Amino acid sequence: MAVAEAEVVSALTADSAGTAATPGAAAAPQAQLSKAALAAKLLSLSGVFAVHKPKGPTSAELLNRLKEKLLAEAGMPSPEWNKRQRQTLKIGHGGTLDSAAQGVLVVGIGRGTKMLTSMLSGSKRYIAIGELGKATDTLDSTGKVTDEKPYDKITQEDIEGILQKFTGNIMQVPPLYSALKKDGQRLSTLMKRGEAVEARPARLVTVYSIALLRFQPPLFTLDVECGGGFYIRSLVNDIGKELSSCAHVLELTRTKQGPFTLEEHALPEDRWTIDDIAQSLEHCTSLLPDELAFKKPKSEKSSDQALSYEYITLSETKREEDEIKTL
Structure with a gap:
């Protein structure tokens, strides 16, 4: 007892x-x-x-x-x-x-x-809404706009045509605003303090699948399944550059992690x-x-x-x- x-x-x-x-x-x-x-x-x-x-x-x-x-x-x-x-x-x-x-x-x-730890290396799935024409320092909507470029000539076919470049084992540069650490402190914390932070080198990450769900300029919606250590923000930023424009994440939802899905397994706060x-x-x-x-x-x-x-x-x-x- x-x-x-x-x-x-x-x-x-x-x-x-x-x-x-x-x-x-x-x-x-x-x-x-x-x-x-x-x-x-x-x-x-x-x-x-x-x-x-x-x-x-x-x-x-x-x-x-x-x-x-x-x-x-x-x-x-x-x-x-x-x-x-x-x-x-x-x-x-x-x-x-x-x-x-x-x-x-x-x-x-x-x-x-x-x-x-096993949850870190398993696959994750996201629905990401990106916005063309604007880049931010955090690569998402919470940051300050650092650049603006035209996007009016970009078509749905253009986006679909480049997605293959971001599928499979690819090299990706992590964002400066991230949980990666320097001298025991997160890079995002150092950036907010105004301290100089060097970009981390590109590293190997895995994208199992990526699909364009809809395109309503300047917004585009992606369905991405990826492995551990992958940054959706970097993906959207790189897509913008590949289209000779720029882009940032407007909204992000993780719909699946490992065997757990948002609809079937994620408990809302009232439960x-x-x-x-x-x-x-x-x-x-x-x-x-x-x-x-x-x-x-x-x-x-x-x-x-x-x-x-x-x-x-x-x-x-x-x-x-x-x-x-x-x-």
Whole structure:
């Protein structure tokens, strides 16, 4: 029995041995017992699932929001829990989506955080809306316009004709505004400070498929499936140059990461509950390859661990090349 549950049961036993408790006094221990059960269930969750990240928050901010909602539901943020519980809640994401992007964000919880590295190297799928005629310093709509060129002579056939050049194993230069690091700091952070940052050399990336869905000048919509380390922003920027114009990403949605799709598997925020996530974990485990799926671990004695609430993002792991780059 978990420590908190044992303490609650002891309290209830003591009440029954004494004088009759008032209705209000009886309700409080029962509620506390319910919270203890929820906390035990939360701490037993292990695996990977997907959430729907909206535009606005960064991936780290969204992960914090998710963590806070789960801890609040289980009654774990209170000082009393901090003193009594001695277990660790680990939660992390397997592939950053920038604040301007939306879509599938794969999350690992418990031992599932160790499975997130596989999410980095797997395929991802995006719907990207590019805008011709304008280039920005961030290569997306959040940046400052750095160049403008005509686009009125570009046709749908022109775009379709060059897409083959961006399919397969290609060389790509990462954006200056990115999560890549220099001296331990992200290039995007250095750029915002106004510090000089040298462009990184082109590196090999993989595009499994790319298709033009629609063309309504100056906007064009792409459906892209790619491997890890690929930047949609760089792709759209390079397409603009190939067309003798310029372009930037106006909107970006990740529709699939690994086996998880936006429509079928990504939990919206109103379903970020312990029960919903438990159900999602069971379903998502069946989608993973056998070498990644694992059996539910046996309950561990809480006295063997120290309490800490933390989130883990793979952008902070020791291998920079393992970071996922989406925007």
